[in-house]
Amino acid sequence: MKKAQTLIGSKISTMIFSLTRIKHEVKFFIFLLLFTLHFTLFTSPASAIVDPLSSPNNKFGIHIIGANADEASPAAALVNSSGGDWGYITVLIESKNRDQKAWQKFFDDLRRRHLIPIVRIATEPVSSPISGQAFWKLPYEGEEVAWADFLDSLVWPVKNRYVVIYNEPNHALEWGNKVDAVSYARVLDKTITALKSKNDDFFVLNAGLDASAPNKLPFYQDEVSFTAEMESAVPGIFNRLDGWVSHSYPNPNFAGSPDDYGKGTVWTWEWEREFLEGMGVKKLPIFITETGWKHAEGIKYDSRLPSVELVSRNFKEAFTKCWIDSAIVAVTPFLLTYQEEPFDRFSFKKHTGESQNEKILPAGRDILGVEYPDYYPMYQAIQSLPKVSGRPAQENKADLSRSLVYSTIVAGENYDMSLAFKNTGQSIWNEYDPLELRAIQGGETFNITPVRAAGKIEPGNEVTLNVRLKASEPGKQKLSLQLFAGSKPFDDKIYQYDIEAKSPVALQVFASLPWKKDFSGEYLLKIVSDVMSATAKVILDQNGISAPLEGKYLLPDYNFDFTLYKPFYKPKTVGLKLKPGENKLDFGTLEPDFLSALTNPKEFWRLILGD
Missing domain, CATH: 2.60.40.10 (Immunoglobulins)
Structure with a gap:
């Protein structure tokens, strides 16, 4: 993307990077002389289970910093506008933030808002003990397994799990303070293996490279020689990818014209596609995860940079003339909101001085269906562009x-x-x-x-x-x-x-009472099983026999517990597996409950005398 800089990450690391004007590199045909074709050209659009271009796809997206509703809400209002649905966001996960509950909550919110995440994994920034300059640590040995375990623990919003493997490793500050194409190729190879071994739905993407970086080792390496070294270190590494990430910035100084063509322009993705095909790499769907212009607005106005009105027109032209190729899956311009240097001049959201973790809109104000005075004109410009109502594949289970x-x-x-x-x-x-x-x-x-x-x-x-x-x-x-x-x-x-x-079940109840000759009267029958519970009044004759009872909802071949109740007698339970037709429930003799009859002398003496 640019010299000595990353366009996403922690506040600590980004503050030390400077934006430097980058000169255009040599033309594409010179690059072709550096390589010999090693592989057969494949035409499959993607090696993942689902081709994102095989169903309606809304390529509009935006890059966000915060994994929260405060950014997801205006992001959805931007990319799912004017007929659009299921747009994209690019978002960073640092190794220290592998919090399953927090990220699952965020992914659930994205699902509701119809946003497809493109996740870029990152290590963590540290400072050089010599210079004090911040840079991104190298992944530790086996970290690819930790990433695979964590990312596989999440229920993703859509079937394709888009994962970008780190960022711009042709910058030393992005890769352990030293450019090392061989090291990155091996890490990429191991990470692909780890992710795919967990789930074939991982759609693995390369780290976007800075196409405008000079060849000044060990601090920078031009994209041509960097990719050549990667291929030499791990033959076929690019054919293991499911898609290609491009950082198609309008250089020089992120202020170029949308009409400029080739490497280091908004057309960088096409230049990269051509040299990849020249290397024998299969045709890969394109993901432009970083692009965009610096504008004059920000903490301090800079008249040397394009106005936000010009940037708005540039975005419109790029989206309608450059990024219309059917191979492009997503375009996520950098950056929805950043309220501090050095990225305030890329921010779509106006500088307000508010903290990054504060609410974007005042309390009680609905963000859907309202105007956005809090955003520069490029927000409304992109919002107004016609879009596709996407319908990404989702797993029904x-x-x-x-x-x-x-x-x-x-x-x-x-x-x-x-x-x-x-x-x-x-x-x-x-x-x-x-x-x-x-x-x-x-x-x-x-x-x-x-x-x-x-x-x-x-x-x-x-x-x-x-x-x-x-x-x-x-x-x-x-x-x-x-x-x-x-x-x-x-x-x-x-x-x-x-x-x-x-056939229906019928019940006939048999019971007797001690010291009595006449067992007639009203009894209560409770019926309990795993599937039902019911009670019914039962009338016994003087011989203690009921008329056959029709059990309409009693299920044949099921076990039931039947409990017979009569006042001042202890309840008695029998178990029976019912059969169609008549079933005999013989409770035998019910025992008197003298204790319960103590408060009723008349009933107490009846129990004793058998009256």
């Missing part, structure tokens, strides 16, 4: 967490069976097409209609769907249920059950 499905039922009766599904995927259920549970087999036999989930169900949450069924005739049938999103199956899981409809 449901786990059946609980179910109450009966293996036997009574023919002719209605039953409600509940199935609880947990959203373990990436999509928000019911956000687009309605989520329904449908019978794909046995639906007519059991008179089942589709059951629709209510409301939106985010990843990690559950929804319970109650299926009502009724079998008209006795017999054994198969029931197969499947989730659908609109007209298409939600996933490939089918939930199959064997259900047998049987």
